[in-house]
Amino acid sequence: MHIMQKKLKVAKIRNELPGCNNRFTLTSSSSIKIISTKNPQAKDLDYFKYFLIIVLAVILLLVILTVLQFIDGGHGGLLYKKISLQPVRNAPEIIITNNLPESLPTNENCSYWDCFNVFRCGRTGHDRITVYVYPLEKYVDENDIPVTETISKEYYEILDTIINSNYYTANPNEACLFIPSIDTLNQDRIRSQLTAKVLERLPYWSNGTNHLFFNMLAGMAPEFSPVIELNTANAIIAGADFDTYTFRTGFDVSIPVYSPFAKLAEVKSLQGERPWLVISSQLSIDPYFHQELLDLQALHSKLLILDICEYHNYSKRCDIETDKVYKYPRILQKSKYCLVFRGERMGQLVLLEAMAAGCVPVIIMDGVVMPFSNVIDWKRAAVFIMEDYTNTLMSTLNGISKEKYKQLQKQTKWLYDKYFSSLKSIIATTLDIIQDRVYPQWGRIYDDWNIASDEKSTNPLFLPITAPRNEGFTAVILTYDRVASLYKLIEKLGKVPSLAKVIVVWNNQRKAPPPISNFPFIQKPIKIIQTKANKLSNRFYPFEEIETEAILSIDDDIIMLTADELEFGYEVWREFPDRLVGFPSRTHIWDNVTLSWKYESEWTNEISMVLTGAAFYHKYWNYLYTTGMPPEVKDWVDDRMNCEDIAMNFLVANVTNKPPIKVAPKKKFKCPECVNNEMLSADLGHMFERSKCVDFFTKAFGRMPLRSVEFRADPVLYKDPFPEKLKRFNDIGSL
Template identity: 70%
Template sequence: MLLKIPLPNSPTCYKNFFISIILLIVIIYIYQLTTYTKVNLVYYDKVRLVNLHKLPVKLLEDSVKKPAILNKKCTYWDCFNLYRCGNTGHDRITVYVYPLKKYLDGRDASSVISKEYYRILEAVIDSKYYTANPNEACLFVPSVDTLSQDNLQTNFTTKILNNLEYWSGGENHLIYNMIAGKAPEFSPVVELDVGNAMIAGADFDTFTFRTGFDISIPIFSPVLKLAEEPEINYNRPWFLTSSQISIDPLYMQELEDLQAKTSNILILDSCYYHNYTKRCEISTNQPYDYPQILQKSTFCTIFRGERMGQTALLESMAAGCIPVIMMDSPIMPFNDVLDWKRAAIFILEDHIDNTMTVLRKITPQHVREMQKHVRFLYNTYFSSFKQIVETSLDIIQDRVFPQWGRVYDDWNVSPDDRTSNPLFLPITAPRAQGFTAVILTYDRLESLFILIEKISKVPSLMKIVVVWNHQRKAPPALSKFPQIAKPISVIRTKANKLSNRFLPYEEIETEAILSIDDDIVMLTSDELEFGYEVWREFPDRIVGFPSRTHIWDNVTKSWKYESEWTNEISMVLTGAAFYHKYWNYLYTTALPTGVKNWVDDHMNCEDIAMNFLVANITNKPPIKVAPRKKFKCPECTNNEMLSADLGHMVERSQCVDFFTKAFGRMPLQSVEFRADPVLYKDPFPEKLKRFNNIGSL
């Protein structure tokens, strides 16, 4: 713009001069307004493509296809071509990433891509879903950086997308975007004409999110590693912390009002020198390291800013701080599958003044559970670009192949807390099949024959399998065995190992196994039948009679085996227990090698190992049946019994401690529970009771 400035001898010289200066200042100010951006936004470093690959060059002409318009009514059922995913011969989606190219628009030849978007492309390529063949691809990811709206040339980027070889109006394309819109509108959706493409975005609200089609992802923060703590600290000095920069003055006033009523609220804002990793207390200007300060707070506020998505969400989660979402209508990351009510508190913007009332009502136990769940969600889904990308693809996988999709527990319950039934049995196992009694014996024929005669009277017994563990002495002929109405099979083992009782013998044809030692002759037929009935209700657990527990020894700093008569149990010994035969297969094929070697070398603890195995997979405790706690063989002498060894208890404790290290955790679950028959001790006529002969303590 040219300004006409009068000569010095003009009478209006000074007047016009000052007017010109004022106009120039106004023009500069208007220009700054149009390019102004808040300092607290996340800007990603750029990586030149020429430093990554030797790239082909494609010149885009102005005469391109007319760009498609974003279809706001898209759903999975009408904007996604499912047939692309079902005719490739794969049982999962296949994702193709367009090759990196350098695009020219005739003016700027410096095409760039952010490091963050490059990590996203790398994560897709490294995932199990990637395919290098576009003809078998179910999903396409452009190699055009759409992560931040601030770095986009909207018209130019739209031209690039619409000229992709397989674009087809955006069908089956996935666009990743974390920062949508520009000032001053800050649109919650990336401002590109992407047609029918799915958007994995971080700024959605309930008005712009296409449910079941788009995917809500978080804004990734470059300082997450600074926030992470090695373990959850439950004793935190600050109850509530607000650390977001430049929040709405109305919210700030609400926080100050809350702070005036209680002493353990920390309100932080940016310091005068504008360092993102520093925050200053608003009243004292005391500086704090950020985001490390979040590790000292139980709850962290998350407000809406210029955008709905906030880096503060992941920063608080990385620090183990429970997010308090003070927004109306937010779309939380991966809301399709994650239950955020287990990890966050939601408060409407109009009810911020009730925040402390809500938070104070949360019990300490619930707070600890939420802190643990926050850590689980962060570590599983949000701690890296790789996890964010893989989770977004997993969600699409479950949409396309729901028959193999994960259920609620798979997404929302950590493996340590998850209970599962790997047997795929009905809720109650059928009675008709009955059970097989597997008896491990060495050379105690008298007690063995007594046991066979007793269990033969159990109605649900189908078969007896005797595992003969003596290699130097042959078992007696079947004609010498008690003559009973049920078939008997005798299996000779190749080596004297306690693990032989858990081999998946083909002679076992029923689902249920009664594992029983040859000296357990005191159980009645009613007790055994009732034990089988209880197992039918809990077919994925060990159900039986002798119970034990484990305790932590603060003196030795190790786990200890405990056999005292306590009401709390964590193990049911397989000397007399029902379980599913599937566990024999896992014991043989999936038990940690060190555990199996320990059992064979020490000739002990195979029953503890089985309890570890089942609990490690199901995360469920065993079930004790009936009140009996004495399991001694009256016909056997003490020197014949393995448990008579004075060092037996010490060695069993060593087993528990060693198995914990081998499994990488303590899987045993303690419980105070016992199953007794209905009417067991009620004063009813005996003929009205199904199980009369139940032993006492």
């Protein structure tokens, strides 16, 4: 390649040479200076100079390339770029002869511990696996016949997915995993013996160690081996036809057979009537199973058996009883369950087609290794029936409750959307599985692989069930210029036993905060932080001065809360350290008129938000708000100077899938004694803006994470007819 580049460079230089009436000299700055002359006697001398300059240019180019390669040291840089998968004209042919050694046969006893060199991974400081794709080469035998087939569209997409993923590296010296650019998806396209010789010629082959092959159709007639029939030595195989006898647990990766027809079956919603209980649409099933289905159909009208029509068309299926033609695979959308039988191969197209249609797969294959079975719990999404018990099919399905079916169906659709909806998803999941093997300390757990984000109930803080009391909380007050109410608030905070520190976030850049000597004297330290910009998000910045786990976020005009109420709020937070625990509450509702989410402040028994004008939460959420909040949400808040409290509720609920906790009874905030005729219109405008925030945040997060709850935390013996001295928090609920 370098030689070709050099020749092109020389040709370019020659094309740029001046005519006979010009000569050129090299100046001290190595630029070319053109000097006009018409002396015919100098023509021979000029040609000699031209030739000399060309030779010097070629030598200089060689030196530059050599120096760059030396400096690069094999670590990427200028000489390593993403490979192009486009065909190269006149690519040099590599001749494979019978005299070359073959690769070793597939090692059936391989495990992660003895056939995978983990020391190749992470030695350059990466916290992820790095994958190198071999450049495309043209291999021919001695008769100039191609040894390897032209890569298929599917395999091209696989290579392209890897090259554009975060795992890809263009530097083979830092690669953890190697992908040959040889299409091995279909056994029928492989010339096994000669292809094995090609593998032996790969520069980093090393008996297949740390190499990965993709195969979806293994074996050939009549045996149809469940493993690709190719000498892959110690390489990992991501295959679709494994059974429990051939699958190397913890080493190989089981993948599905990708079906492009699955896209035609996809449903956006699982709502709608499904008249058929179960459909069999798989082609060329074993005659034994076919007869079993006929016997069942004679007794049950909810079983539909489809087969190929008289004219072969994969997008059509015919009822074997009435010859009625159905569009396939859309007919799968009309059935609750879809059958998946053992065929010539274990992997079947119908699996992904059924899942795309929201049809729960019924697996009737003994010894099958389901796709990604080492991380996916298929019992949550499929029904398994042993082959010898096919006659129990209808009774088994009729015995599944409606609630259980809905769970299976929802999980089926979620698995398809997440892992199987495209070749890109399948390949990305395969690499993710290997990533978790190499770096188990950062690996995903069962819930991450099997539970949708809106169903998880997680505590990311890893705190005890009840946080310790002795640490106390830090009060963070956001203020601009309301000094009088700020002082009153600090005086009240000073009476709360668990207060550890007060931090005043001064959001006014035009005016300096009052000196600390002017602040009320309390027994706890006060720290004033002046911000660089007037942004509401400043109240959620993870200031290093916050040393306690608990934060009380409070506005400078919330002066109606008593010391008992604040202390009790902190006690409640200790019981729910991963939640927002606050006083003023709000909820969200769906507006059927505007078809959007609406912010609602009516006092009802149902809440989904607590306002951070007076709320306790863990300081981790400040860090996550600053570093993990969708940027469009933070920009929305800061540009409109509104809705930072709604954004924080979205953030916490999106991670935990839990509702907030409201503390103490309903109470008027702000100034209940104020009377203003314009308050009603102002409130309507405020509610409209807040509703826009809720709807925008839902789109930014990709879902509605808020959870509604009818729950309120009150102290023990609250309003019970006991003497006041027996009650710990007496001053709660007063206006």
